[in-house]
Amino acid sequence: MKTLERTRKSLTNTVTMSSSSAIATVTTTVFEVGKHTTVLQKVESRTTCCTAKASPPLPVPPPKPLLIVMPCEAGEFPLLVFVHGYLLYNSFYSQLLQHIASHGFIVIAPQLYLVAGQDSSDEIKSVAATTNWLSEGLHHLLPPYVKPNLSKLGLAGHSRGGKTAFALALEKAATTLKFSALIGVDPVDGMDKGKQTPPPVLTYVPHSFDLDMATMVIGSGLGELKKNPLFPPCAPEGVNHKDFFKECKGPASYFVVKDYGHLDMLDDDTEGIRGKATYCLCKNGKSREPMRKFIGGVVVAFMKAYLGGDSSDLMAIKGGQTGPVELQTVEYVL
Template sequence: MSAPTTSATNVFGFGSFTTMLQKVDSVTTSSLPVPPPKPLLIATPCEAGEFPLIIFLHGYLQYNTFYSQLLQHVASHGFIVIAPQQLYTVAGADATDEIKSTAAITSWLSKEVLQGLLPPYVQPNLSKLGLAGHSRGGKVAFALALEKAMTTLKFSALIGVDPVDGMDKGKQTPPPVLTYVPYSFNLDMAVMVIGSGLGEVKRNPLFPPCAPKGVNHEDFFKECRKPACYFVAKDYGHLDMLDDDTKGIRGRSSYCLCKNGKAREPMRRFVGGVVVAFVEAYLNGDHTDLIAIRDGYETAPVELKTVEFLV
């Protein structure tokens, strides 16, 4: 990728589209004719148009609503983002059910029922489909992309936001994703891995790090093939892309389980911005912003420890 010839947009700020959030009940409680297999949080532009679609999978012990500010950031740049609520109870070690349920959501999307849940004249473009996930959700996203469950739609972009494959090397949660063989991921799509510099640091001696070395972003990127890109935010933690105010017991725990940065807003803006730049590149074919970030023409709101591209 060469230097941009057109001016970059400010992907680290909100875009030009007005957004709305909508909750959709699952098959067990919904009155919809064809309800989704899991409850959804949908962030969408309000203005008329046809927009690419991104599935975003939440992290371990988190609610999809904890990502509402991040999802709206992405949606404001002209993307529809749907975030399933995978589990309300404490998840076990095995992520197989989450992988299968995400595959089921893609099958539900293929029935073209999402249109009825969106604002008038807002249309999803299912030929431009991205898959993203944070923490355990990042592992699930990679697992689905690696066809550990079959999907009815084709993904064109994969994003791991501080993905984690278990507690430590040799202690991966099933099904394991990492093979520890460089460039072993056979993925027919572009990949971006975002890491947190503090994710591998213990908050205190009582808690393990939230993104331990051996099963974290660094290991995921080592197995990626081109095209792929990798960003690590130096002084921010594993949960610093969540909303500023996460309520309830789980929300309060998000402030004390992981080593955190000074504030969430810069990391959330960074994650939102690089996600927008990446999907603009690989869903819409416009690499301007991604190249501008890589080459320093567009200043990130966080200090970057690592910027690496495989092209």
């Protein structure tokens, strides 16, 4: 709470400065790879670990398969739980998660399902179970010199995973650990207003989200446009980033990236039928790298601000240092 209030005051002072103030002179390197070398580790869940080839078996296996991305160097690092989008694999976000981890974070990305219906209740419970597992099981999977700081914990999700992240933050399932920062990456709450998937998250009441944490919503400028007449838009109006941000209380940040689409933060090479479909179903930008770098960078800046008390990079982005992309919307609620 002290970090949240300190960062809120810092950003409040920044907002009230004149346009010729120090913001303009601040630059940020968060859009580039950080100083840490990273490693990706795939971990089987408690339902499959007994048949896994690796031995010995894990003392406390996770409730869902995980992709863990961490710095290789010694240190104590904040954590980010990242929730994948609808019918996507957590591995499709490997480049994005490596970017975040390279700046000094441990990222935990559960694979929630392979096939799913409209109801996301089980996904919310699974993310809660994964979060609860962290305190008893995570240290068994990390090198002894890599220490997780469970008191500095962020939660993020993309698309339907963004909805799931908000639902968990709104306590639609219980967790033993407390989140301090919440990020929705082009979150989607269904097909249209009035066609929300259960359980609905949006209430359409401004600033109604009762969240004791900082929030950030990132939107894609092309997400609400159709790729072709055969498919609906991937982030339809009425249930997308605009609506999520309207319900956030301060401190809340909002960035909409111009000329990039709903899936443009995924890896360049997404394999298999699902991977190929990510290039066909949604309207895309010219390439994925710029969007991926921006999202990785702004997530790092946000986490540094609200988990580490260093708001300089987030201030720089709000002041116009947007790296490889152009933004069509920047808003902030104190």
